[in-house]
Amino acid sequence: MPWWIAVPLAALGGWCFDLANPDTSVWPLVFPSVLLILAAWWQQRPGVAMLAGLAAGSAFWLPHISWLTLYLGPIPWLALSTVMVAWFVLQGLCTAWATRGIRTLPWFRRRPTWLLVAQALTVAGVWVLREGVQGVWPYGGFPWGRVAHVLAESPLSALVSWVGFAGLSAVIVVVCAAVVGGSISVFPCTSSAWRAFIPAGVAVAILAAATLIPVASLPNHESLRVAAIQGNSKSGIFDDRENGDVFADHVRATEELLDALEVDNEHVDVIVWPENAGEFALTDNPLRGREVALLSKRADAQIVIGTVLADPDGSYTNSSVVWGPTGQQQPKETSRYDKRFPVPFAEYMPNRDFFHALVPDLVDLVQLEYRTGTTPTVMPVDTQFGDVLAGIAICFDIIFDEQAENMVQEGAELILAQSNNADFGRTDENVQQLQIARLRAIETGRAVVNISTVGTSAIIAPDGHDIATIPAFIEGAVVADVPLVSGSTPALRYGATISLVWMLIGGAGLLAGGVGLFRLRRSTTRAQ
Incomplete structure (x- = not known):
């Protein structure tokens, strides 16, 4: 494809990929977006492939994470976008390398169908390899913007319970790749060119059939009545508030909930407050601790609360505690649970001296150094059924596959996802995070209580549908009966293996492409 066609098509694909995500949420656009990006990379020259990757990555990432600019300005947004776009550029180069190199291998040249499959x-x-590496490096990674995320509310969402996030991304990309490769292979037309469409047709048929696959179900043994509190607090980094305001907002909202429950002669088994709702050092504040204890006594239920805790060595943890x-x-x-994935440049500052020399004002905003948590990812919560094991994910914890695996392995019967999205205002960030939480519920087979200080909050069933919701920037509470689940879905049993297999396939294809290009260069040199 000529560069003057490839680069605009890649940019259009990246833009469509953003539109497929919330808040627009036109999920069918994931197919043309991936098709356009792959077409721009397919068997492409290295320079053009990298330029197309730059166009696609920029068109996607710059609008997709524009919520970073709300309070912090353009520098963090441009910095993170640059890293994410760089991964796209590298992926474009690798895709072009592999598709071009494999095509030169004699065995595949004689077998167009197998060429397309390979x-x-x-x-x-x-693609899966890029998503995987992006999710772990640098500084712990940022597994945002994956193909699977788009499909949280689509007929294909159930697949994530069988093949995991990486597997779902791979299914979509391999179908699109088969269509792109089949379309390109018919030019120039030959008597056998039609065979190139066989893999594409098979892939599309399998994808259509996959919409009928149900969510992998797990045994549930009890139903727990959960209440979640959204205080609608001024809890952003630059919000004008006094010490204790966020705590007071959640106390008030909890009292209003208990008033309503008492009128209706109802009860709840556990109450969940969001990240930072207990503000700083709840465990060392007797007055606030007693206030929460009185609420717990009145409700006859434990309260799970997010708070910031200080360690003797001067470090801090973004934590969650159970209060009775x-x-x-x-x-x-x-x-007590301590956040496993603190956010770099927000909850801690890596290479502080280096970055301080570049942007001192922004670096100075990060005053506390949150450390990585080492506590178990589940907490026992005392209920009428005895101890219920609640998996805890604080804010961006929920986007990491490792967190989901750990929670299930440690026996989580439901998941409490506590967050504070106030720093992102009315942008798309909170609904993008909510769609990941929805997929996480399906993947793990567990109900997810996604509760935020400002929303959007929701209690999500194991099949991904909303049981109850609170719109953003409204004070309120949700109450719902959720199943307590045991066991592991196929995604949790085999998802890491599926991801590894796809990465190895990608690596093997890159190696084969390298062999093909080396052979081509050597034969060209000899001919000269």
């Missing part, structure tokens, strides 16, 4: 599988593997009528649930060691 190219399509390699392209999907490279007599204070923090005993033993204290098991009733």
